[in-house]
Amino acid sequence: xxxxxxxxxxxxxxxxxxxxxxxxxxxxxxxxxxxxxxxxxxxxxxxxxxxxxxxxxxxxxxxxxxxxxxxxxxxxxxxxxxxxxxxxxxxxxxxxxxxxxxxxxxxxxxxxxxxxxxxxxxxxxxxxxxxxxxxxxxxxxxxxxxxxxxxxxxxxxxxxxxxxxxxxxxxxxxxxxxxxxxxxxxxxxxxxxxxxxxxxxxxxxxxxxxxxxxxxxxxxxxxxxxxxxxxxxxxxxxxxxxxxxxxxxxxxxxxxxxxxxxxxxxxxxxxxxxxxxx
Amino acid sequence: xxxxxxxxxxxxxxxxxxxxxxxxxxxxxxxxxxxxxxxxxxxxxxxxxxxxxxxxxxxxxxxxxxxxxxxxxxxxxxxxxxxxxxxxxxxxxxxxxxxxxxxxxxxxxxxxxxxxxxxxxxxxxxxxxxxxxxxxxxxxxxxxxxxxxxxxxxxxxxxxxxxxxxxxxxxxxxxxxxxxxxxxxxxxxxxxxxxxxxxxxxxxxxxxxxxxxxxxxxxxxxxxxxxxxxxxxxxxxxxxxxxxxxxxxxxxxxxxxxxxxxxxxxxxxxxxxxxxxx
Numbered sequence: 001x002x003x004x005x006x007x008x009x010x011x012x013x014x015x016x017x018x019x020x021x022x023x024x025x026x027x028x029x030x031x032x033x034x035x036x037x038x039x040x041x042x043x044x045x046x047x048x049x050x051x052x053x054x055x056x057x058x059x060x061x062x063x064x065x066x067x068x069x070x071x072x073x074x075x076x077x078x079x080x081x082x083x084x085x086x087x088x089x090x091x092x093x094x095x096x097x098x099x100x101x102x103x104x105x106x107x108x109x110x111x112x113x114x115x116x117x118x119x120x121x122x123x124x125x126x127x128x129x130x131x132x133x134x135x136x137x138x139x140x141x142x143x144x145x146x147x148x149x150x151x152x153x154x155x156x157x158x159x160x161x162x163x164x165x166x167x168x169x170x171x172x173x174x175x176x177x178x179x180x181x182x183x184x185x186x187x188x189x190x191x192x193x194x195x196x197x198x199x200x201x202x203x204x205x206x207x208x209x210x211x212x213x214x215x216x217x218x219x220x221x222x223x224x225x226x227x228x229x230x231x232x233x234x235x236x237x238x239x240x241x242x243x244x245x246x247x248x249x250x251x252x253x254x255x256x257x258x259x260x261x262x263x264x265x266x267x268x269x270x271x272x273x274x275x276x277x278x
Numbered sequence: 279x280x281x282x283x284x285x286x287x288x289x290x291x292x293x294x295x296x297x298x299x300x301x302x303x304x305x306x307x308x309x310x311x312x313x314x315x316x317x318x319x320x321x322x323x324x325x326x327x328x329x330x331x332x333x334x335x336x337x338x339x340x341x342x343x344x345x346x347x348x349x350x351x352x353x354x355x356x357x358x359x360x361x362x363x364x365x366x367x368x369x370x371x372x373x374x375x376x377x378x379x380x381x382x383x384x385x386x387x388x389x390x391x392x393x394x395x396x397x398x399x400x401x402x403x404x405x406x407x408x409x410x411x412x413x414x415x416x417x418x419x420x421x422x423x424x425x426x427x428x429x430x431x432x433x434x435x436x437x438x439x440x441x442x443x444x445x446x447x448x449x450x451x452x453x454x455x456x457x458x459x460x461x462x463x464x465x466x467x468x469x470x471x472x473x474x475x476x477x478x479x480x481x482x483x484x485x486x487x488x489x490x491x492x493x494x495x496x497x498x499x500x501x502x503x504x505x506x507x508x509x510x511x512x513x514x515x516x517x518x519x520x521x522x523x524x525x526x527x528x529x530x531x532x533x534x535x536x537x538x539x540x541x542x543x544x545x546x547x548x549x550x551x552x553x554x555x556x
Contacts, residue, residue: 007534007537008497008531008540010540063341253285254285261287261345261346
């Protein structure tokens with residue numbers, strides 16, 4: 001693990017690191033925010049943040065203003081990249097496939113399979129690295145935006161024991177039934193649509209046998225709301241399954257980081273209720 | 279004035295506009311944040327934010343997280359661009375001269391003179407436009423970062439009656455004696471160094487006959503501190519002149535927006551004390 005940058009932020013430390021990922025077979029960069037160390041040997045809970053299409057580890061770090069509340073609550077933020085990177089990693093000319101668009105799945109199809117194993121990276125490899133190198137405990141929550149909201153919801157629904165809580169801003173709720181998801185899943189997972197359901201929050205939620213606290217925030221002026229995000233599908237599945245999901249619709253807000261910045265305090269306080277519970 | 283973008287942010291409105299600037303003889307873009315209108319006919323005070331080298335109106339809007347406090351305090355934020363723009367505007371290949379580097383002066387030299395009149399734009403033309411088109415009163419404060427900190431300090435020192443207060447993050451305090459300032463002032467103002475003093479905060483402060491509340495925040499790990507920013511020169515001038523300046527040095531912080539984000543609440547509360555005073 002190599003330190004790339006480090007600066008003070010809200011009395012804590014905002015850093016970037018690179019590391020060799022065996023799972024992705026490439027070098028990866030991530031950002032991490034550490035609250036100021038209150039006591040020696042203190043171990044903090046972690047919120048993993050998954051970003052959306054075209055993002056790197058920097059968008060959330062620079063634009064969400066999340067460090068203020070993370071510092072106050074005593075939470076570590078871990079912000080991974082959104083895909084494998086490097087010259088020998090397959091890519092597509094579209095912004096919604098390939099680099100910057102890993103969709104948090106394990107690809108089974110060529111040319112994607114050798115590097116695009118983002119699900120395993122986020123669920124297994126990165127937390128091991130974080131827990132071996134930073135003052136964190138075993139309490140984890142997960143949160144994300146858009147494609148990263150899809151990632152957070154699906155990863156939490158598939159691993160409810162690993163997370164205390166999950167939340168999402170403007171998530172792609174039903175990727176098997178929207179253009180972004182159909183394009184990406186066809187490429188990464190192939191034409192067998194049954195295999196896609198393993199990465200669809202609406203399907204996973206309807207089959208869930210274990211529940212965890214879930215908060216979703218959606219802007220009503222989001223340009224992707226109807227065609228790509230489909231929170232109504234998730235809401236209907238939750239109602240049918242008796243799964244308590246708090247879905248909040250906010251008038252006037254769009255898909256941008258201005259929306260995230262406006263409500264990140266609420267999301268971090270939501271996670272803190274579970275992360276810091278005795 | 280043309281609306282470019284508009285979204286909700288902290289229950290207020292974050293917008294971008296373009297307009298024809300007669301002073302700069304080009305089309306200009308600026309950003310503005312409006313708190314949610316509490317009462318009909320309410321008029322808000324304004325904080326003008328001046329950005330640093332390479333910035334546009336978007337850096338502060340997206341990275342400082344200032345809207346949260348502006349919404350809470352009931353303050354309008356106006357964020358202009360850092361230079362004239364357009365294909366027929368003179369430029370330089372360096373990041374520290376020409377577009378993105380207007381230095382908030384009125385250029386007297388060719389090829390800069392026809393468009394680089396940023397001082398008049400910020401002091402006269404833009405406030406008139408703002409005050410004619412937005413629900414603002416005549417209480418104004420000014421604040422900025424780096425080159426924009428230099429701009430805020432010099433503009434306030436030259437126009438103490440127009441502003442209730444001034445603050446700066448990591449300002450270029452003594453541009454006539456640092457590489458950034460020497461390069462820019464030689465180009466924009468010519469070789470007569472006496473003319474440069476009109477735009478040097480340290481010189482202006484030592485000659486000030488009227489005082490206004492002034493707050494300066496400086497990170498101790500700022501890579502530009504010694505060679506370019508020179509807050510000690512301003513501090514010495516203030517002490518010699520008996521001008522009360524609050525200069526705060528913060529251990530661990532660098533020149534980035536992470537520093538601004540960490541202390542923008544303090545700066546906006548500082549301005550609010552004067553902007554909202556009865």
